[in-house]
Amino acid sequence: MLIDIRANATPEDSRTHVRFPFKLDEPACAVGIHFEYSPKCLDDDSRARELLEQSFEKYVLPEQLALAKERLDRHLPLKNLITLSVDDPAGYRGACHRHDPVQSLWISEHDASPGLMKGKIAAGEWTITLSVHAVVTERCAYRLQVWAADEVEKGEQP
Amino acid sequence: MRWTACELHAHTLHSDGKMTLLELASAAAKLGFECVALTDHNTMSGLADKEAAERQAGIAILPGMEWTTFHGHMVTVGLAEYVDWREANTGNIHDGVSAVHARGGVAGLAHPFRIGSPACTGCYWEYEMEDWNDFDYIEAWSGTFAPIKTDNARAFSLWTDKLNEGYRLAATSGRDWHDAAETEEPISVTYLRLEDESRPIGEEAAEALRRGRVSVTIGPLVTLEAQTPAASYRIGDVIPVGERTVTARIGIDFSVRQGLWTLADPACRIRLSSNKGVLEESAVQATEGTQEARITVQTEGLSWMRAELWGIVRGVTTMIAFTNAIYFD
Numbered sequence: 409m410l411i412d413i414r415a416n417a418t419p420e421d422s423r424t425h426v427r428f429p430f431k432l433d434e435p436a437c438a439v440g441i442h443f444e445y446s447p448k449c450l451d452d453d454s455r456a457r458e459l460l461e462q463s464f465e466k467y468v469l470p471e472q473l474a475l476a477k478e479r480l481d482r483h484l485p486l487k488n489l490i491t492l493s494v495d496d497p498a499g500y501r502g503a504c505h506r507h508d509p510v511q512s513l514w515i516s517e518h519d520a521s522p523g524l525m526k527g528k529i530a531a532g533e534w535t536i537t538l539s540v541h542a543v544v545t546e547r548c549a550y551r552l553q554v555w556a557a558d559e560v561e562k563g564e565q566p
Numbered sequence: 567m568r569w570t571a572c573e574l575h576a577h578t579l580h581s582d583g584k585m586t587l588l589e590l591a592s593a594a595a596k597l598g599f600e601c602v603a604l605t606d607h608n609t610m611s612g613l614a615d616k617e618a619a620e621r622q623a624g625i626a627i628l629p630g631m632e633w634t635t636f637h638g639h640m641v642t643v644g645l646a647e648y649v650d651w652r653e654a655n656t657g658n659i660h661d662g663v664s665a666v667h668a669r670g671g672v673a674g675l676a677h678p679f680r681i682g683s684p685a686c687t688g689c690y691w692e693y694e695m696e697d698w699n700d701f702d703y704i705e706a707w708s709g710t711f712a713p714i715k716t717d718n719a720r721a722f723s724l725w726t727d728k729l730n731e732g733y734r735l736a737a738t739s740g741r742d743w744h745d746a747a748e749t750e751e752p753i754s755v756t757y758l759r760l761e762d763e764s765r766p767i768g769e770e771a772a773e774a775l776r777r778g779r780v781s782v783t784i785g786p787l788v789t790l791e792a793q794t795p796a797a798s799y800r801i802g803d804v805i806p807v808g809e810r811t812v813t814a815r816i817g818i819d820f821s822v823r824q825g826l827w828t829l830a831d832p833a834c835r836i837r838l839s840s841n842k843g844v845l846e847e848s849a850v851q852a853t854e855g856t857q858e859a860r861i862t863v864q865t866e867g868l869s870w871m872r873a874e875l876w877g878i879v880r881g882v883t884t885m886i887a888f889t890n891a892i893y894f895d
Contacts, residue, residue: 467679483685500650542683
């Protein structure tokens with residue numbers, strides 16, 4: 409296992425990137441990535457409404473405020489969002505900007521999960537970047553696992 | 567020279583969309599688009615299937631990417647390679663735009679007034695802007711039945727304000743299309759005027775956005791020309807100092823994308839707007855063909871003018887179409 413970490417993000421981490429570098433000592437057939445975070449949604453309805461009303465003050469014109477509050481429900485439930493991108497020793501290998509809180513990803517010379525780019529898995533410094541777009545719950549636990557693999561191991565979790 | 571029907575903002579399952587690129591391109595072709603920009607969030611991996619999808623769907627695919635950052639979403643079109651979005655902070659967006667330009671792309675503000683964090687982090691544009699001329703366009707209309715949405719009205723006003731301040735930037739529509747589900751709501755089309763069809767369409771489309779050769783509609787295609795005895799100017803052009811009067815020619819082509827849009831009421835109004843307000847407004851009736859209105863314009867004090875088509879859609883009086891500006895030096 410090249411990376412296996414469990415950590416927590418909090419609302420203060422919103423709008424930050426967290427970088428996890430790792431080193432591949434020799435070229436590999438593939439890299440597997442498993443990423444998950446929880447909870448996905450903010451279940452505390454009154455807290456969600458409070459957060460939204462605060463954001464309306466910032467983002468909605470005063471004359472539209474009443475209407476926005478009337479339609480507040482369409483933004484519920486509020487969700488945590490953390491996305492992942494990958495860099496290899498030569499540069500960017502793509503991002504998986506989607507809302508799924510559990511993502512099993514694969515990147516190899518011959519194929520890659522949507523969002524990532526297939527190609528040689530070179531030795532050197534790689535980085536997984538977690539982009540914490542929003543944490544709306546008090547804390548959001550996440551786990552990131554990265555491993556080098558043979559093609560035949562595709563889809564297997566550690 | 568040709569006006570080309572484009573969808574400039576769409577996603578596939580390479581980010582958070584529900585469609586493959588082929589499904590997206592096929593759906594766009596069915597809606598009468600001649601090209602669609604793939605603007606997945608922070609990745610261009612979907613473009614690996616570009617040639618095959620273009621061939622099968624019979625439609626051009628423009629390379630693009632939506633910079634999905636914490637402080638704003640920026641759509642980029644026409645770029646030849648990826649440009650990193652992760653260094654963006656509220657004070658350095660111009661560096662990102664320069665990098666996009668250096669790789670042949672154009673950059674625009676995506677849905678700048680959609681509600682931001684925590685509902686949709688970055689959906690509201692919060693970047694410090696030093697020079698609006700650095701940007702190529704503002705996505706004034708986002709989503710379906712765009713002209714009636716309050717966020718879009720605010721984006722459209724922002725564009726008008728910037729024109730009044732003397733900036734020359736384009737306004738576009740972009741559906742921010744994520745799924746293949748059909749909708750009954752009117753679909754916006756951004757028509758781009760391609761000048762040189764011998765060039766790759768991606769380059770030509772980027773050039774059209776850069777030059778403001780753009781006309782947006784949920785129905786007929788509206789065009790605008792300005793004529794003097796010596797010359798003719800089109801949308802995006804600059805009329806030189808010294809032309810004291812010009813003849814504005816507004817064309818309304820009701821024959822485009824036949825069967826793919828309807829106006830319940832044939833009564834429309836065509837309006838010539840400018841930095842000095844409405845220059846002229848007159849009635850037109852929707853027909854099968856093309857109509858033209860000619861208006862003599864005194865140019866003193868004018869810095870820009872555009873044509874707008876207004877009418878009743880789904881029982882609501884709304885803007886149906888707008889052209890980008892012709893400018894005055």
